[in-house]
Amino acid sequence: MLLKQKSNLPGFHLALGYTVLYLSLIVLIPLSMLFIKTSTISFSDFWNVVTAPRTLAAYRLSFGAAFIASVINIFFGFLIAWVLARYRFPGKKIVDALIDFPFALPTAVAGIALTTLYAPNGIIGHALSQIGIKAAYNSLGVVLALMFIGLPFIVRTVEPVLQEIDPEIEEAASSLGAGRFEIFRRVIFPTVLPSLVTGFSLAFARTIGEYGSVVFIAGNMPGKTEIAPLLIITKLEEFDYTGATSIALVMLIVSFILLALTNWAQWWASKKVGLS
Amino acid sequence: MSNSRTESPLVRWLLIGIALFYLGLFIFMPLFIVFSTALEKGIAFYFQSLGDPDTIAAIKLTLITALIAVPLNLIFGIAASWAIAKFDFHGKNLLLTLIDVPLSISPVISGFIFVLLFGLQGVFGHWLRAHDIRIIFAPTAIIIATIFVTFPMVARELIPVMKAQGSDEEEAAITLGASGWKTFWYVTLPNIKWGLLYGVILCNARAMGEFGAVSVVSGHIRGFTNTLPLQIEILYNDYDFTAAFAAASLLAFLALFTLVIKSLVEFRYQAELEAVHKNKAH
Numbered sequence: 001m002l003l004k005q006k007s008n009l010p011g012f013h014l015a016l017g018y019t020v021l022y023l024s025l026i027v028l029i030p031l032s033m034l035f036i037k038t039s040t041i042s043f044s045d046f047w048n049v050v051t052a053p054r055t056l057a058a059y060r061l062s063f064g065a066a067f068i069a070s071v072i073n074i075f076f077g078f079l080i081a082w083v084l085a086r087y088r089f090p091g092k093k094i095v096d097a098l099i100d101f102p103f104a105l106p107t108a109v110a111g112i113a114l115t116t117l118y119a120p121n122g123i124i125g126h127a128l129s130q131i132g133i134k135a136a137y138n139s140l141g142v143v144l145a146l147m148f149i150g151l152p153f154i155v156r157t158v159e160p161v162l163q164e165i166d167p168e169i170e171e172a173a174s175s176l177g178a179g180r181f182e183i184f185r186r187v188i189f190p191t192v193l194p195s196l197v198t199g200f201s202l203a204f205a206r207t208i209g210e211y212g213s214v215v216f217i218a219g220n221m222p223g224k225t226e227i228a229p230l231l232i233i234t235k236l237e238e239f240d241y242t243g244a245t246s247i248a249l250v251m252l253i254v255s256f257i258l259l260a261l262t263n264w265a266q267w268w269a270s271k272k273v274g275l276s
Numbered sequence: 277m278s279n280s281r282t283e284s285p286l287v288r289w290l291l292i293g294i295a296l297f298y299l300g301l302f303i304f305m306p307l308f309i310v311f312s313t314a315l316e317k318g319i320a321f322y323f324q325s326l327g328d329p330d331t332i333a334a335i336k337l338t339l340i341t342a343l344i345a346v347p348l349n350l351i352f353g354i355a356a357s358w359a360i361a362k363f364d365f366h367g368k369n370l371l372l373t374l375i376d377v378p379l380s381i382s383p384v385i386s387g388f389i390f391v392l393l394f395g396l397q398g399v400f401g402h403w404l405r406a407h408d409i410r411i412i413f414a415p416t417a418i419i420i421a422t423i424f425v426t427f428p429m430v431a432r433e434l435i436p437v438m439k440a441q442g443s444d445e446e447e448a449a450i451t452l453g454a455s456g457w458k459t460f461w462y463v464t465l466p467n468i469k470w471g472l473l474y475g476v477i478l479c480n481a482r483a484m485g486e487f488g489a490v491s492v493v494s495g496h497i498r499g500f501t502n503t504l505p506l507q508i509e510i511l512y513n514d515y516d517f518t519a520a521f522a523a524a525s526l527l528a529f530l531a532l533f534t535l536v537i538k539s540l541v542e543f544r545y546q547a548e549l550e551a552v553h554k555n556k557a558h
Contacts, residue, residue, distance in 0.1 A: 004364040009446055010456035015359035019371070022352045026427055027377055033392040033399065034385070076298045083295040087288055095296070097539045101303050104478070104531035106485025107383075108505040109524040112512050113306035116313060116521075124305065148302045180283060209382025212487035212505070216512070229384035233492060236388065241397055248385045259380045263373060 034252060037245045049246040054223050055231065059250070061139060062228040066207035069146035070154075070200050077154030077199060078192070084155070085162035103152045107212025114145050115216040137219035142227065145213040150203030157199035161192050161269075194269030201265055205258035209251060310528045313521035325519035326526070333499040334507035335526075337415060341503060342483040345422045349479055353430025354472075358460075361438035362446070372435075378427045383488025387421050390493050413495030418503060421489040426482045433475030434468060441467045474541040481534040485527055 003012065038046070049055060083089075084096050102110065118125040118135040128135050135141050165188060173183045211229040219225035226234075228251055235244035282288065315322055325331070356375060360368060378386060392398050394411040404411060411417050445467070449459040465472075487505040494501040502510065504523060511520035 002365040002367070004366065007363055007443070008450055009362050009443055009459075010450065011358060011460075012363050012365075015355045016363075016365070019352065019356040019359050022355070023371075023374060026352075026424055027374065030389045030393055030424065031377065031381075033389050036399070037392050076295075079291060080295045080299065083292050086282065087292055089292050093539075095299060097535050098299070098303050098307075100535055100538060101307065101531060104481055104534045105306075106481075106487060106505050106527045106531070108487040108508050109310060109485070109527050109531075110306060112508065112520060112524060113309050116309050116517070117305055123309070124301070148306070151302060205380050209385065211382065211384050211491075216509075229382050229488065232382075232384050232388060236391065236492065239397070241392070244388060245392070248382075248388055251382055252385060255381045259373065259376065262380075263369075 034245060034248060037241065038249050041242050041245060045242055046246045046249075049243045050250055054226070055228075055247055057223045058226050058228040058231040058247075061142060061225065062208055062251075063254070065139060065142040065227075066146055066150075066204055066210070069143045069207055070150050070204040072143075073147055073150045073154050073203055074196055074200055077151055077203075078158055078196065080151075081155045081158040081162055085159050099155050100152050102148050107149070107210070108216075110148060110213040111145065111216035114148060114213065115141070118144060118217065136217050137225065139218075139225055141217035141219065142214050142225065145217050146207040146210060149210055149213055150207050153203040153206060154196070154199035157195045157202065158192060161195040162188075165191055194265055198262060198265040198269055201258055201262040205255060205262065208254060208258075307528065310521055310524050313517060314525040317518050321518060322522050322525075325516075325522045328519065330499050330502065331504075331507055331511075331519070331523055334502045334504045334523075337418065337502065338484050338504040340415070341419050341422050342480050344419050345426055345483045346476060346480050348423055349426055350430050350472075350476055352427070353434050353475060353479075356431040357434035357438045357468075358464075360435050361441075362443050375428045375431055378424055379432075383425060383486065384492055386425050387489035387492025390417055390421050390424070412493055413497065413501060415501060417493035418490050418501060421493050422483050422486050425486050425489045426479045429479035429482055430472070430475035433471050433478065437468050437471030438464070470541045470544045474538055477534050477537045481530055484530060 002016070050059075080099070084092065084099075115136050116122050118128070118141060120126065120129045120134070120136070122136070125135050133140070135144060169187055170183055173187050178186070209229055211227070214227055215230055218227055218230070220230060222231075228247060232244045232247050232251075235241075235247065283291075356371075359365075360372065391412055393400060394404060394417060395401055396405065396412075398412075411420070441464075445463050446459050449463045450456070454462070484503075485505055486503075487509075490503055491506060491509075494503070494506055496502060496506060496510070498510065504527060508520050508523045508527075511517075511523060
């Protein structure tokens with residue numbers, strides 16, 4: 001009934017049944033709690049919480065820092081993917097393997113390491129304070145932590161696309177008289193664009209809700225350097241479930257929109273590859 | 277090599293330099309600082325701080341959590357990838373999107389939903405209290421939240437691998453009269469073992485390192501509901517930096533180990549893919 005095509009392989013109903021059951025128990029039912037709790041909150045209560053100055057400041061910091069960090073990572077992520085896909089240099093294999101380090105490293109470890117580096121008495125933080133830049137315990141610290149977290153998502157989506165570009169296309173463009181910049185702008189960039197959008201949305205989605213790596217470096221001053229996930233925890237500790245639910249709901253909706261955007265970008269990328 | 281595909285050496289080395297500088301700032305430096313701070317008071321102090329009873333208790337709880345969460349998500353990952361990679365059915369894309377949900381929401385929200393489910397004000401709160409069962413602020417909640425957060429890790433690695441393998445070999449085995457389990461065991465499993473290994477290692481690393489979700493449901497009771505990442509936070513906030521980084525170095529080792537396995541798996545796949553291409557060429 002569900003199957004589009006008959007198959008002689010066994011186990012479809014068992015495998016799918018177990019998948020759906022486990023998905024429901026572990027993910028769907030717990031997640032639905034947030035919506036059930038929301039239904040008990042009046043709209044004016046919800047609105048008061050999510051438009052309170054402290055909440056708005058937390059959203060601005062979480063979404064804004066994630067956006068800035070992901071935009072910066074588009075440039076550096078692309079550059080790193082380019083260097084790894086095209087050039088040879090000593091130690092490249094190790095560098096390539098370490099790209100996933102931010103993904104594999106527990107966020108709390110990343111948090112204390114980055115804070116120690118960028119604090120005013122840290123190696124990098126001290127140098128920065130000499131030129132009047134305060135990195136840790138400031139919104140800049142949040143951006144730095146999110147740049148760390150988001151980097152592998154962009155490099156790993158762009159790198160395979162760069163590797164698969166057919167050299168003959170570039171050579172053809174070159175023999176037709178196109179310069180390196182022209183080839184980049186008209187051949188390479190359009191091919192890589194869908195993967196850049198995918199990487200950006202993956203990094204952005206991952207970083208807006210980030211907690212562990214940020215909470216140490218942020219400073220956590222209400223209204224200034226307090227991220228939205230931390231505000232949810234604060235509300236919970238005050239037993240303000242209405243407040244926590246309202247703030248979480250907005251974040252969850254943004255996450256779902258980004259998930260849809262990512263899926264669309266991946267579909268766009270696969271369509272583009274199919275056409276060429 | 278024709279120079280139509282590459283830049284002048286100056287541009288090339290400039291780009292490599294910028295890339296390495298950026299990676300140095302964001303990857304090598306944090307890695308260096310973890311180990312240098314952990315060892316700043318010497319190797320004896322390093323092992324002494326790891327031997328602290330609360331840290332030992334945190335390591336134990338972290339191991340138990342991973343030991344429960346990883347096998348459960350492994351079984352799920354195998355079932356999900358079998359259904360998704362080997363069959364074509366309605367609603368497949370929706371299912372794929374739903375499997376990814378735990379990765380796309382904030383870890384704090386992941387913990388919070390279990391407070392809404394099992395906390396005192398939660399749906400089952402009264403019933404649990406009446407029966408004297410404690411889930412929130414107890415190890416049970418930590419394990420459940422970890423299962424949620426690491427839920428897609430094995431499935432995500434296995435689905436593309438199983439898809440790439442196709443189903444020709446399995447169909448042949450079934451046609452020749454092998455049972456479903458035998459086919460899976462002798463035909464599918466050898467083909468996917470490297471992807472499976474990496475999925476398990478990655479799932480394990482995330483299970484042992486989860487912070488946000490676990491932090492919300494744990495209650496931070498020392499020696500009882502602290503996992504290793506939570507213990508690191510406590511030590512760090514107590515200004516016990518050397519001990520915090522000593523504990524952190526264990527998780528950093530785990531991350532490096534995960535990357536080594538990943539590189540090995542990629543190397544194996546590349547070799548296998550090349551072998552397949554060679555056979556096809558003949």
